Amino acid sequence: MPNIAIALSERSVQAMFSRIRQDFRFSDTDEKQLLLYTLEWDLGVRLENGSLEFLSNDSVMLKELDLIYDPLRLVIGVDLPEITIGGQCIAPSPFGCLLRLPRWSLFSESPDFSIPLDIGGILRSEVSAKARIRLRRQTENIRPAGMSPHTAHETGLSDHWQVLLDVEPVHLKILDGADIAGELLDSAIDQAIEQLFAPLPGWARSAIRSMLGPMKEVIREILELPDDTQEWFEDNIWFILDLPTLIADALLDYYAEEAPLFEIEDPYPIIGGTAEDLPVLVSIENAAVSVHDNKELVVTARIGAEP
Amino acid sequence: MNVHLNPHSFRLQTLSSASLVQLCCLAHRLDDEGTYIGSVHLKKRRVGSFKVVVSGHSTADDSQMSIDLAQTALTLGAPTRISATISLGRPAYLLFYVSSGSGGYHVTLEKAEQNERTLVYDSRSLASNDLFTATFLKPGKHSVLTAPGGLTGTIQVVLPKASDEPAVLDEPVTIEVTDTALKPAKVKIKPGETVVFAVSSDRGTGISIDLEATSTAVVQPAPTPRGRTLRPR
Numbered sequence: 001m002p003n004i005a006i007a008l009s010e011r012s013v014q015a016m017f018s019r020i021r022q023d024f025r026f027s028d029t030d031e032k033q034l035l036l037y038t039l040e041w042d043l044g045v046r047l048e049n050g051s052l053e054f055l056s057n058d059s060v061m062l063k064e065l066d067l068i069y070d071p072l073r074l075v076i077g078v079d080l081p082e083i084t085i086g087g088q089c090i091a092p093s094p095f096g097c098l099l100r101l102p103r104w105s106l107f108s109e110s111p112d113f114s115i116p117l118d119i120g121g122i123l124r125s126e127v128s129a130k131a132r133i134r135l136r137r138q139t140e141n142i143r144p145a146g147m148s149p150h151t152a153h154e155t156g157l158s159d160h161w162q163v164l165l166d167v168e169p170v171h172l173k174i175l176d177g178a179d180i181a182g183e184l185l186d187s188a189i190d191q192a193i194e195q196l197f198a199p200l201p202g203w204a205r206s207a208i209r210s211m212l213g214p215m216k217e218v219i220r221e222i223l224e225l226p227d228d229t230q231e232w233f234e235d236n237i238w239f240i241l242d243l244p245t246l247i248a249d250a251l252l253d254y255y256a257e258e259a260p261l262f263e264i265e266d267p268y269p270i271i272g273g274t275a276e277d278l279p280v281l282v283s284i285e286n287a288a289v290s291v292h293d294n295k296e297l298v299v300t301a302r303i304g305a306e307p
Numbered sequence: 308m309n310v311h312l313n314p315h316s317f318r319l320q321t322l323s324s325a326s327l328v329q330l331c332c333l334a335h336r337l338d339d340e341g342t343y344i345g346s347v348h349l350k351k352r353r354v355g356s357f358k359v360v361v362s363g364h365s366t367a368d369d370s371q372m373s374i375d376l377a378q379t380a381l382t383l384g385a386p387t388r389i390s391a392t393i394s395l396g397r398p399a400y401l402l403f404y405v406s407s408g409s410g411g412y413h414v415t416l417e418k419a420e421q422n423e424r425t426l427v428y429d430s431r432s433l434a435s436n437d438l439f440t441a442t443f444l445k446p447g448k449h450s451v452l453t454a455p456g457g458l459t460g461t462i463q464v465v466l467p468k469a470s471d472e473p474a475v476l477d478e479p480v481t482i483e484v485t486d487t488a489l490k491p492a493k494v495k496i497k498p499g500e501t502v503v504f505a506v507s508s509d510r511g512t513g514i515s516i517d518l519e520a521t522s523t524a525v526v527q528p529a530p531t532p533r534g535r536t537l538r539p540r
Contacts, residue, residue: 089478093398
């Protein structure tokens with residue numbers, strides 16, 4: 001039979017959640033070589049808004065957290081198809097082609113160019129995730145062996161019982177900003193093409209266009225870029241970055257390891273000390289956490305002996 | 308940005324069979340067995356060489372030997388040598404082309420017999436059965452002139468209408484170069500297409516092509532008299 005029970009309302013836990021949410025930060029920088037293009041990214045993520053709701057089975061729902069991408073810098077490196085002319089047969093015969101022209105490349109090597117895209121603070125995703133409430137006794141590893149509980153209390157090196165959230169896999173959905181990001185991407189492609197052909201006179205651009213078709217369409221095809229930019233980000237870029245997994249892992253690391261909803265010092269200073277008297281410390285034993293009737297979060301424990 | 312445009316392809320204003328550059332080729336037909344020593348010249352300097360053995364009994368089944376004149380000229384001061392055997396089982400051609408650089412090459416060919424070499428070909432004077440090809444990028448009116456002979460013709464390069472689809476490039480157009488005329492004397496093509504000059508004259512002619520006027524007109528070329536398809540004689 002526990003001899004202490006702490007009950008917290010959903011609103012109280014919500015406030016605790018908001019307090020730690022604002023310190024969440026995630027960043028990732030990497031690049032990936034794909035079949036037809038490369039993608040480099042410099043990504044930062046923070047959280048805003050959202051709510052926490054109690055569920056049954058000692059779980060909570062993290063609802064509609066705004067994921068702000070800041071920064072989100074992408075560099076898309078496109079390998080253009082080699083543009084060659086020639087190669088035709090100029091002496092056909094009943095035995096086959098007797099003489100074939102060589103191929104000339106209009107570029108001295110396979111051309112490639114980069115499309116930089118800086119859309120930090122523009123894209124905003126929404127994430128919701130279920131999380132199980134878990135209690136953990138966190139031992140203070142850096143406390144020197146033999147240190148007394150009172151010294152540990154005074155120097156902040158006591159152990160703690162921590163209430164954590166084990167966040168389950170998340171689903172990312174772009175909330176807004178995809179239209180603006182799409183326009184910026186469109187503009188970035190235009191600029192990249194402009195730079196690519198800047199050394200060429202207008203007639204040469206027209207000639208290449210006649211042989212290749214509109215360059216922009218060629219690039220959109222390489223990038224598998226549909227009209228719906230949001231779909232492209234969610235289905236391609238997020239997939240390449242493996243963003244749902246990264247975010248889920250980051251949320252799990254943060255809420256399940258680094259940032260407890262709240263914690264209770266163990267041994268607990270049940271009566272605070274004064275200048276003359278030491279505090280009265282009691283150990284916390286057999287602690288447990290649960291959500292009761294979707295209404296309150298309850299931590300129960302046995303107050304042990306004075307250590 | 309890491310773009311490497313091939314600038315020579317876009318600067319060409321003049322093409323000449325006597326001074327081979329990118330986008331033009333010269334094919335010379337060899338009708339006799341033997342060993343041929345070729346020399347590659349850049350202006351007045353000999354910059355490379357090659358050896359070709361033409362054999363009626365070779366097992367080689369390729370009737371074409373392509374020689375990149377830019378490659379043979381890569382090692383300045385020490386002419387590059389390449390050698391190959393082609394078969395006379397079918398008409399045998401040497402195809403000279405320039406893959407890179409500003410070009411300006413011509414080729415001479417000597418037949419080696421016993422201890423003697425006999426000059427049998429100089430690409431500055433085209434022989435009968437030679438094929439000189441030019442591929443055009445720049446829209447406009449290009450004039451053709453043969454010398455000696457003074458035959459003239461025009462090649463109109465016309466941009467197709469802007470389209471979302473790449474233009475379909477037609478097969479090369481062949482112009483026959485006889486002693487008295489270019490047949491046909493006028494052709495119309497699209498950028499990226501090729502004209503083949505099939506020489507049937509023994510006058511040792513040369514062919515030069517100059518851009519007379521740049522055109523930015525965008526017109527779908529009307530069906531034009533296409534040259535005949537070359538068949539080996």
